[in-house]
Amino acid sequence: MAQKVLILIGTKKGAFILDSDPARKSWSLRGPFCDTWPTNHVVGDRASGRIYAGGGNEWFGPAVWQSDDFGASWTHSSRGLAYAEGEAPVKSVWSLAPGADGVLYAGVEPAGLFRSDDGGESFTALDGLQKHPSRAEWNPGGAGLILHSLVLDPDDPDALWVGISAAGVFHSADGGRTWNARNRGTRADYMPEDLRYPEHGQCVHCVVKAPGLRHRLYQQNHCGMYRSDDGGVSWQSIEKGLPSSFGFPAAAHPRDAETLFLVPLNGDTAGRFMPEAKAAVWRTRDGGASWQAMRSGLPQKDAYFNVLRQAMATDTLEPAGVYFGTGSGEIYASADEGENWTRLAEHLPTISSVETLVVEA
Protein backbone atom coordinates (compact mmCIF):
# COMPACT_ATOMS: atom_id res chain seq x y z
CA MET A 1 0.00 0.00 0.00
CA ALA A 2 1.23 3.51 -0.79
CA GLN A 3 2.71 5.41 2.09
CA LYS A 4 3.64 8.97 2.73
CA VAL A 5 6.28 10.34 5.03
CA LEU A 6 5.82 13.44 7.16
CA ILE A 7 8.59 15.32 8.93
CA LEU A 8 7.02 17.13 11.87
CA ILE A 9 8.94 20.25 12.81
CA GLY A 10 8.57 22.35 15.94
CA THR A 11 10.04 25.85 15.76
CA LYS A 12 10.18 29.02 17.79
CA LYS A 13 7.48 30.40 15.49
CA GLY A 14 5.02 27.61 14.85
CA ALA A 15 4.98 24.06 13.49
CA PHE A 16 5.89 23.05 9.95
CA ILE A 17 5.46 19.81 8.03
CA LEU A 18 7.52 18.39 5.16
CA ASP A 19 5.79 15.74 3.01
CA SER A 20 7.20 13.11 0.69
CA ASP A 21 6.49 9.71 -0.76
CA PRO A 22 8.57 6.78 0.54
CA ALA A 23 11.36 7.47 -1.98
CA ARG A 24 12.07 10.56 0.13
CA LYS A 25 13.61 12.46 -2.79
CA SER A 26 11.07 15.20 -3.30
CA TRP A 27 9.65 17.15 -0.37
CA SER A 28 7.15 19.97 0.03
CA LEU A 29 6.89 22.27 3.00
CA ARG A 30 3.68 23.38 4.74
CA GLY A 31 3.18 25.81 7.60
CA PRO A 32 3.53 27.68 9.83
CA PHE A 33 0.85 26.04 11.96
CA CYS A 34 -0.26 26.51 15.58
CA ASP A 35 -0.78 30.23 15.03
CA THR A 36 3.02 30.72 15.02
CA TRP A 37 3.19 29.93 18.75
CA PRO A 38 6.57 28.75 20.03
CA THR A 39 6.17 25.03 19.38
CA ASN A 40 8.60 22.81 21.24
CA HIS A 41 7.53 19.36 20.07
CA VAL A 42 5.37 17.94 17.29
CA VAL A 43 4.61 14.21 17.26
CA GLY A 44 2.43 11.81 15.31
CA ASP A 45 0.39 9.02 16.83
CA ARG A 46 1.00 6.09 14.50
CA ALA A 47 -2.14 4.30 15.68
CA SER A 48 -4.59 7.11 14.97
CA GLY A 49 -2.67 9.28 12.50
CA ARG A 50 -3.38 12.27 14.74
CA ILE A 51 -0.67 14.91 15.04
CA TYR A 52 -0.05 16.69 18.33
CA ALA A 53 1.98 19.85 18.87
CA GLY A 54 3.01 21.18 22.26
CA GLY A 55 4.22 24.63 23.11
CA GLY A 56 3.50 27.80 24.93
CA ASN A 57 2.95 31.41 24.12
CA GLU A 58 4.25 34.24 26.33
CA TRP A 59 0.81 35.84 26.23
CA PHE A 60 -1.56 32.91 26.28
CA GLY A 61 0.27 30.16 28.18
CA PRO A 62 0.73 26.45 27.44
CA ALA A 63 -1.32 24.35 25.03
CA VAL A 64 -1.41 21.12 23.09
CA TRP A 65 -2.61 21.43 19.50
CA GLN A 66 -4.24 18.55 17.62
CA SER A 67 -4.75 17.82 13.93
CA ASP A 68 -6.73 14.90 12.50
CA ASP A 69 -6.03 15.75 8.87
CA PHE A 70 -2.21 15.70 8.79
CA GLY A 71 -1.93 19.38 9.60
CA ALA A 72 -4.59 20.91 7.35
CA SER A 73 -6.62 22.07 10.37
CA TRP A 74 -5.81 22.36 14.07
CA THR A 75 -7.56 22.82 17.39
CA HIS A 76 -5.93 23.47 20.74
CA SER A 77 -6.57 22.78 24.40
CA SER A 78 -5.00 23.22 27.79
CA ARG A 79 -7.90 22.03 29.93
CA GLY A 80 -6.38 20.56 33.08
CA LEU A 81 -2.86 21.46 31.95
CA ALA A 82 -2.25 23.40 35.17
CA TYR A 83 -0.71 22.87 38.57
CA ALA A 84 -2.61 23.29 41.80
CA GLU A 85 -3.84 26.77 42.68
CA GLY A 86 -1.04 28.93 44.01
CA GLU A 87 1.84 26.99 42.43
CA ALA A 88 4.13 28.44 39.77
CA PRO A 89 2.06 28.30 36.57
CA VAL A 90 2.78 25.84 33.77
CA LYS A 91 4.63 27.94 31.22
CA SER A 92 4.96 25.70 28.21
CA VAL A 93 4.62 22.15 26.90
CA TRP A 94 8.02 20.68 26.02
CA SER A 95 7.47 17.02 25.14
CA LEU A 96 4.68 14.78 23.94
CA ALA A 97 4.45 10.99 23.75
CA PRO A 98 1.44 9.07 22.43
CA GLY A 99 1.15 5.72 24.19
CA ALA A 100 -1.03 2.63 24.02
CA ASP A 101 -4.84 2.89 23.96
CA GLY A 102 -4.87 6.53 22.90
CA VAL A 103 -3.03 7.85 25.97
CA LEU A 104 -1.03 11.04 25.47
CA TYR A 105 1.68 12.16 27.92
CA ALA A 106 2.81 15.78 28.04
CA GLY A 107 5.95 17.05 29.76
CA VAL A 108 6.02 20.70 30.74
CA GLU A 109 8.00 23.60 32.19
CA PRO A 110 8.40 23.91 35.15
CA ALA A 111 9.11 20.19 35.09
CA GLY A 112 6.05 18.02 35.44
CA LEU A 113 4.03 15.40 33.63
CA PHE A 114 0.41 15.33 32.49
CA ARG A 115 -1.71 12.59 30.96
CA SER A 116 -4.62 12.80 28.55
CA ASP A 117 -7.03 9.93 27.95
CA ASP A 118 -9.21 11.75 25.44
CA GLY A 119 -6.81 12.60 22.65
CA GLY A 120 -5.50 15.83 24.09
CA GLU A 121 -8.88 17.38 24.90
CA SER A 122 -8.16 17.42 28.63
CA PHE A 123 -5.24 16.59 30.91
CA THR A 124 -4.67 15.23 34.40
CA ALA A 125 -1.57 16.06 36.42
CA LEU A 126 0.63 13.13 37.47
CA ASP A 127 2.10 14.86 40.48
CA GLY A 128 4.77 12.31 41.44
CA LEU A 129 7.55 14.53 40.09
CA GLN A 130 6.31 17.49 42.15
CA LYS A 131 6.36 15.28 45.23
CA HIS A 132 9.77 13.72 44.59
CA PRO A 133 11.96 14.10 47.69
CA SER A 134 14.74 15.72 45.65
CA ARG A 135 12.46 18.25 43.94
CA ALA A 136 13.59 21.23 46.04
CA GLU A 137 17.18 20.60 44.87
CA TRP A 138 16.41 20.64 41.14
CA ASN A 139 17.98 23.54 39.26
CA PRO A 140 16.88 24.72 35.81
CA GLY A 141 19.11 24.26 32.77
CA GLY A 142 19.72 26.94 30.16
CA ALA A 143 16.19 26.61 28.72
CA GLY A 144 14.51 26.38 32.14
CA LEU A 145 13.42 23.47 34.35
CA ILE A 146 12.04 21.55 31.41
CA LEU A 147 10.84 17.99 31.00
CA HIS A 148 12.08 17.43 27.45
CA SER A 149 12.62 13.68 27.16
CA LEU A 150 9.61 11.46 27.51
CA VAL A 151 10.30 7.80 26.78
CA LEU A 152 7.57 5.16 26.98
CA ASP A 153 8.24 1.45 27.42
CA PRO A 154 6.51 -0.49 24.64
CA ASP A 155 6.61 -3.62 26.80
CA ASP A 156 4.98 -2.09 29.87
CA PRO A 157 2.30 0.62 29.69
CA ASP A 158 2.99 1.64 33.31
CA ALA A 159 6.72 2.23 32.80
CA LEU A 160 8.27 5.43 31.52
CA TRP A 161 11.44 7.49 31.73
CA VAL A 162 11.75 11.27 31.73
CA GLY A 163 14.72 13.56 31.24
CA ILE A 164 14.64 16.89 33.06
CA SER A 165 17.17 19.71 32.66
CA ALA A 166 19.01 19.81 34.92
CA ALA A 167 17.57 17.28 37.39
CA GLY A 168 18.51 14.16 35.45
CA VAL A 169 16.76 10.97 34.36
CA PHE A 170 13.90 9.51 36.39
CA HIS A 171 11.95 6.28 35.95
CA SER A 172 8.43 5.39 36.99
CA ALA A 173 7.08 1.84 37.12
CA ASP A 174 3.58 2.92 38.14
CA GLY A 175 2.40 5.24 35.40
CA GLY A 176 4.02 8.37 36.79
CA ARG A 177 2.84 8.24 40.41
CA THR A 178 6.30 7.59 41.89
CA TRP A 179 9.77 8.10 40.46
CA ASN A 180 13.33 6.92 41.01
CA ALA A 181 16.44 8.80 39.90
CA ARG A 182 18.38 6.85 37.22
CA ASN A 183 21.66 8.70 36.81
CA ARG A 184 24.32 6.34 38.14
CA GLY A 185 27.42 6.61 36.00
CA THR A 186 26.59 9.96 34.36
CA ARG A 187 28.83 12.92 35.15
CA ALA A 188 28.13 16.42 36.31
CA ASP A 189 31.40 18.14 35.32
CA TYR A 190 30.11 21.47 36.61
CA MET A 191 30.10 20.16 40.21
CA PRO A 192 33.10 20.10 42.58
CA GLU A 193 35.42 17.20 41.78
CA ASP A 194 34.27 14.89 44.56
CA LEU A 195 30.58 15.49 43.74
CA ARG A 196 30.64 14.72 40.02
CA TYR A 197 28.50 11.58 40.18
CA PRO A 198 25.45 12.69 42.21
CA GLU A 199 22.20 10.74 42.48
CA HIS A 200 20.41 13.54 40.64
CA GLY A 201 21.24 16.97 39.21
CA GLN A 202 22.83 15.79 35.96
CA CYS A 203 22.15 17.88 32.88
CA VAL A 204 20.51 15.31 30.61
CA HIS A 205 19.88 16.57 27.08
CA CYS A 206 18.16 13.62 25.40
CA VAL A 207 17.16 10.06 26.26
CA VAL A 208 16.03 7.53 23.65
CA LYS A 209 15.08 3.88 23.81
CA ALA A 210 16.64 1.36 21.49
CA PRO A 211 14.26 -0.95 19.62
CA GLY A 212 14.02 -4.62 20.44
CA LEU A 213 16.22 -4.70 23.52
CA ARG A 214 13.96 -4.27 26.54
CA HIS A 215 16.41 -2.41 28.78
CA ARG A 216 18.67 -0.57 26.29
CA LEU A 217 18.66 3.22 26.49
CA TYR A 218 20.98 5.86 25.08
CA GLN A 219 21.58 9.30 26.49
CA GLN A 220 23.20 12.50 25.26
CA ASN A 221 24.14 14.49 28.32
CA HIS A 222 25.67 17.94 28.73
CA CYS A 223 28.65 15.94 29.99
CA GLY A 224 29.04 12.88 27.82
CA MET A 225 27.23 10.23 25.80
CA TYR A 226 25.99 7.09 27.54
CA ARG A 227 24.40 3.70 27.08
CA SER A 228 22.37 1.74 29.61
CA ASP A 229 21.54 -1.95 29.40
CA ASP A 230 19.45 -2.04 32.55
CA GLY A 231 16.79 0.57 31.90
CA GLY A 232 18.88 3.44 33.20
CA VAL A 233 19.82 1.94 36.56
CA SER A 234 23.45 2.34 35.46
CA TRP A 235 25.06 4.12 32.52
CA GLN A 236 28.33 3.50 30.66
CA SER A 237 30.19 6.20 28.74
CA ILE A 238 30.25 5.74 24.96
CA GLU A 239 31.97 9.04 24.14
CA LYS A 240 35.33 7.54 23.14
CA GLY A 241 35.91 8.19 19.45
CA LEU A 242 33.62 11.23 19.29
CA PRO A 243 34.95 14.76 18.70
CA SER A 244 33.51 16.10 21.97
CA SER A 245 31.45 15.02 24.94
CA PHE A 246 28.86 17.75 24.32
CA GLY A 247 25.75 17.68 22.17
CA PHE A 248 22.00 17.80 22.39
CA PRO A 249 20.01 15.20 20.41
CA ALA A 250 20.20 11.44 20.00
CA ALA A 251 18.21 9.31 17.55
CA ALA A 252 17.80 5.56 17.73
CA HIS A 253 17.47 3.36 14.67
CA PRO A 254 13.92 2.05 14.14
CA ARG A 255 15.00 -1.63 14.16
CA ASP A 256 18.65 -2.04 15.15
CA ALA A 257 19.40 -1.54 18.85
CA GLU A 258 23.15 -1.20 18.15
CA THR A 259 22.76 1.78 15.81
CA LEU A 260 22.57 5.31 17.19
CA PHE A 261 22.93 8.77 15.66
CA LEU A 262 24.42 11.75 17.54
CA VAL A 263 25.41 15.32 16.65
CA PRO A 264 28.35 16.27 18.88
CA LEU A 265 28.97 20.00 19.10
CA ASN A 266 32.35 21.58 19.72
CA GLY A 267 31.85 22.06 23.46
CA ASP A 268 29.70 23.83 26.02
CA THR A 269 32.11 26.76 26.44
CA ALA A 270 33.36 26.84 22.84
CA GLY A 271 30.26 28.15 21.05
CA ARG A 272 28.16 24.99 20.87
CA PHE A 273 28.34 24.68 17.09
CA MET A 274 29.69 22.06 14.69
CA PRO A 275 33.27 20.98 15.53
CA GLU A 276 35.68 23.00 13.33
CA ALA A 277 32.51 24.47 11.73
CA LYS A 278 32.16 21.26 9.67
CA ALA A 279 28.82 19.50 10.01
CA ALA A 280 28.62 15.78 10.77
CA VAL A 281 26.22 13.27 12.19
CA TRP A 282 28.07 10.54 14.05
CA ARG A 283 26.81 6.97 13.75
CA THR A 284 27.60 3.85 15.70
CA ARG A 285 26.69 0.35 14.53
CA ASP A 286 27.98 -1.38 17.65
CA GLY A 287 26.20 0.24 20.56
CA GLY A 288 28.71 3.05 20.94
CA ALA A 289 31.96 1.03 20.86
CA SER A 290 33.02 2.83 17.69
CA TRP A 291 31.84 5.86 15.73
CA GLN A 292 31.80 7.02 12.14
CA ALA A 293 31.38 10.64 10.98
CA MET A 294 28.70 10.96 8.30
CA ARG A 295 29.42 14.13 6.29
CA SER A 296 28.45 13.54 2.65
CA GLY A 297 26.18 16.39 1.60
CA LEU A 298 26.53 18.33 4.86
CA PRO A 299 28.31 21.71 4.86
CA GLN A 300 32.03 21.31 5.52
CA LYS A 301 32.79 25.01 5.86
CA ASP A 302 31.39 27.79 8.07
CA ALA A 303 28.77 25.58 9.75
CA TYR A 304 28.19 27.59 12.90
CA PHE A 305 24.85 26.01 13.77
CA ASN A 306 23.64 23.78 16.55
CA VAL A 307 21.04 21.01 16.69
CA LEU A 308 18.82 21.17 19.75
CA ARG A 309 17.85 18.33 22.08
CA GLN A 310 14.69 17.15 20.32
CA ALA A 311 15.71 18.09 16.78
CA MET A 312 16.82 14.74 15.32
CA ALA A 313 14.74 11.70 14.40
CA THR A 314 14.63 8.57 12.28
CA ASP A 315 11.74 7.22 10.25
CA THR A 316 10.50 3.62 10.10
CA LEU A 317 11.24 2.91 6.43
CA GLU A 318 13.89 0.59 4.98
CA PRO A 319 16.59 1.84 4.81
CA ALA A 320 15.87 4.17 7.70
CA GLY A 321 15.71 7.91 7.09
CA VAL A 322 17.52 10.26 9.45
CA TYR A 323 16.55 13.92 9.86
CA PHE A 324 17.77 16.88 11.85
CA GLY A 325 16.88 20.55 12.17
CA THR A 326 19.28 23.34 13.07
CA GLY A 327 19.12 26.36 15.30
CA SER A 328 19.42 28.45 12.14
CA GLY A 329 16.35 26.93 10.53
CA GLU A 330 17.62 24.27 8.16
CA ILE A 331 16.35 20.71 7.80
CA TYR A 332 18.79 18.04 6.60
CA ALA A 333 17.72 14.53 5.61
CA SER A 334 19.31 11.23 4.77
CA ALA A 335 17.28 8.47 3.14
CA ASP A 336 20.09 5.92 3.61
CA GLU A 337 20.84 5.75 7.34
CA GLY A 338 23.16 8.74 7.33
CA GLU A 339 25.37 7.92 4.31
CA ASN A 340 24.23 10.88 2.19
CA TRP A 341 22.52 14.09 3.20
CA THR A 342 20.35 16.68 1.47
CA ARG A 343 19.10 20.02 2.74
CA LEU A 344 15.30 20.00 2.54
CA ALA A 345 14.54 23.46 3.94
CA GLU A 346 16.31 26.62 5.00
CA HIS A 347 15.37 29.96 6.57
CA LEU A 348 12.87 28.40 8.97
CA PRO A 349 12.67 29.80 12.50
CA THR A 350 14.94 28.20 15.12
CA ILE A 351 14.08 24.51 15.10
CA SER A 352 13.24 22.95 18.47
CA SER A 353 12.16 19.49 17.39
CA VAL A 354 12.01 17.03 14.52
CA GLU A 355 9.89 13.87 14.45
CA THR A 356 8.56 11.66 11.67
CA LEU A 357 5.27 9.99 10.85
CA VAL A 358 4.86 7.34 8.16
CA VAL A 359 1.23 6.85 7.19
CA GLU A 360 -0.79 5.02 4.56
CA ALA A 361 -1.51 7.56 1.84
Added chain:
Amino acid sequence: MMEEIAPVKVRLPAHLVRLFPDGQTYLELPAATVRELMDALETRWPGMRDRLCDERPAIRRHINVFVDGRRARLETPLRPGADVFVLTAISGG
Protein backbone atom coordinates in the same frame (compact mmCIF):
# COMPACT_ATOMS: atom_id res chain seq x y z
CA MET B 1 -35.65 38.24 42.85
CA MET B 2 -32.04 38.14 41.58
CA GLU B 3 -30.63 41.46 40.49
CA GLU B 4 -29.77 41.36 36.82
CA ILE B 5 -26.11 41.99 36.06
CA ALA B 6 -25.60 44.76 33.54
CA PRO B 7 -23.43 44.14 30.47
CA VAL B 8 -19.95 45.61 30.02
CA LYS B 9 -18.26 46.45 26.71
CA VAL B 10 -15.34 44.10 25.99
CA ARG B 11 -12.59 44.41 23.38
CA LEU B 12 -10.44 41.32 22.76
CA PRO B 13 -7.17 41.02 20.79
CA ALA B 14 -7.48 39.63 17.27
CA HIS B 15 -4.75 37.04 17.82
CA LEU B 16 -6.73 35.68 20.78
CA VAL B 17 -10.13 35.45 19.14
CA ARG B 18 -8.81 33.76 16.01
CA LEU B 19 -7.96 30.75 18.19
CA PHE B 20 -11.68 30.17 18.77
CA PRO B 21 -14.56 29.38 16.41
CA ASP B 22 -16.61 32.46 15.55
CA GLY B 23 -14.38 34.61 17.75
CA GLN B 24 -15.12 38.32 17.74
CA THR B 25 -13.08 41.27 18.96
CA TYR B 26 -16.01 43.26 20.43
CA LEU B 27 -18.93 42.02 22.49
CA GLU B 28 -21.10 42.96 25.42
CA LEU B 29 -21.31 40.52 28.33
CA PRO B 30 -22.91 40.73 31.79
CA ALA B 31 -20.26 40.69 34.54
CA ALA B 32 -19.82 42.42 37.91
CA THR B 33 -16.06 41.70 38.22
CA VAL B 34 -13.20 40.85 35.88
CA ARG B 35 -13.34 37.30 37.26
CA GLU B 36 -17.00 37.04 36.25
CA LEU B 37 -16.09 38.41 32.85
CA MET B 38 -13.49 35.64 32.44
CA ASP B 39 -16.17 33.10 33.41
CA ALA B 40 -18.54 34.58 30.84
CA LEU B 41 -15.85 34.44 28.13
CA GLU B 42 -15.16 30.80 29.08
CA THR B 43 -18.87 29.98 28.70
CA ARG B 44 -18.98 31.68 25.32
CA TRP B 45 -15.67 30.18 24.06
CA PRO B 46 -14.57 27.15 26.10
CA GLY B 47 -10.82 27.35 26.73
CA MET B 48 -10.52 31.14 26.51
CA ARG B 49 -10.08 31.61 30.28
CA ASP B 50 -6.94 29.41 30.14
CA ARG B 51 -5.49 31.73 27.51
CA LEU B 52 -5.98 34.80 29.72
CA CYS B 53 -5.60 33.46 33.27
CA ASP B 54 -3.19 31.06 34.97
CA GLU B 55 -3.60 28.77 37.95
CA ARG B 56 -2.37 31.15 40.67
CA PRO B 57 -5.16 32.24 39.79
CA ALA B 58 -4.38 35.55 38.14
CA ILE B 59 -4.43 37.31 34.82
CA ARG B 60 -1.43 35.97 32.87
CA ARG B 61 1.78 37.92 33.26
CA HIS B 62 1.85 39.27 29.70
CA ILE B 63 -1.88 39.98 29.44
CA ASN B 64 -3.24 43.37 30.52
CA VAL B 65 -6.88 44.05 31.31
CA PHE B 66 -7.86 47.71 31.47
CA VAL B 67 -11.21 48.77 32.96
CA ASP B 68 -12.27 52.34 32.23
CA GLY B 69 -8.64 53.20 31.57
CA ARG B 70 -7.12 51.59 34.68
CA ARG B 71 -5.19 48.33 34.82
CA ALA B 72 -7.34 45.70 36.53
CA ARG B 73 -7.04 42.39 38.41
CA LEU B 74 -9.47 39.51 38.64
CA GLU B 75 -11.09 41.12 41.71
CA THR B 76 -11.66 44.49 40.03
CA PRO B 77 -15.38 45.41 40.02
CA LEU B 78 -17.10 46.38 36.77
CA ARG B 79 -19.69 49.13 36.66
CA PRO B 80 -22.62 48.73 34.27
CA GLY B 81 -21.43 49.65 30.80
CA ALA B 82 -17.73 49.63 31.78
CA ASP B 83 -15.18 49.76 28.98
CA VAL B 84 -12.92 46.70 29.19
CA PHE B 85 -9.84 46.27 27.02
CA VAL B 86 -7.97 42.95 27.02
CA LEU B 87 -4.51 43.58 25.57
CA THR B 88 -1.33 41.60 25.01
CA ALA B 89 1.82 43.15 26.48
CA ILE B 90 5.01 43.80 24.55
CA SER B 91 6.66 40.40 24.54
CA GLY B 92 8.73 38.12 22.38
CA GLY B 93 11.51 38.29 19.82
